[in-house]
Amino acid sequence: MMSVTVLLLVAVVARVDARFDFSPILNSMLQQTDNSVKKANGADCCDLCACTSSIPAQCRCADLKEYCYASCKDCVCTDSDPPQCYCADIAENCLIPCSVLPPMKTRVIK
Template sequence: MNMKRCLSACILLMLSLEGALLVAGRPSAASAAATTIRLPSDTQAAEPARPWDCCDFALCTLSLPQYCRCLDQVDHCAATCKDCAASPMDPSRHVCQDMYMGFPGPRCTDDGNNVGN
């Protein structure tokens, strides 16, 4: 008997909360989720372009969101890289000095070592 009374009270409470939200002019979370469709392209459009096309040796922070730098030594930096500097180990090669907030991106080679992934 106690179980039925508790169940009835819980159902009435949930219905009254839904009604209060409706009167306040806010749809419930269930109906809002049913009417809003998010496409993957919605989130990708707001993301800035990575300063590099691919990265084998990424150095990322452990924070959320993570910040990454690509330590790959390349012949020429990507066009999206704003701060391209000569490599300290080989001055004929270049390293992009830009920091990127988010996932460092795909690997350039199969045996790449993306740190933090």
């Protein structure tokens, strides 16, 4: 009797090929919002940069903003409103500080 039950169980398991596709869920969780990447003053910049003392150095921008700079490849944002984003890219040097860039010009459309 036990061998018949095991045989039936094996037959049922062998016939069922059900899979759950996690990719739509993961894509929606990892999807960047429209505000997550934005060009600031026409140039990438970072005010708070941290680097290792290794050669070559490994640097990361630790600025928390509502967006990441335009060339950021790995932008991480919270789901808060407004979002808090940082760029998790590792580079060999720091970007220029945002504070030295000229203020962004605004145009009034009439």
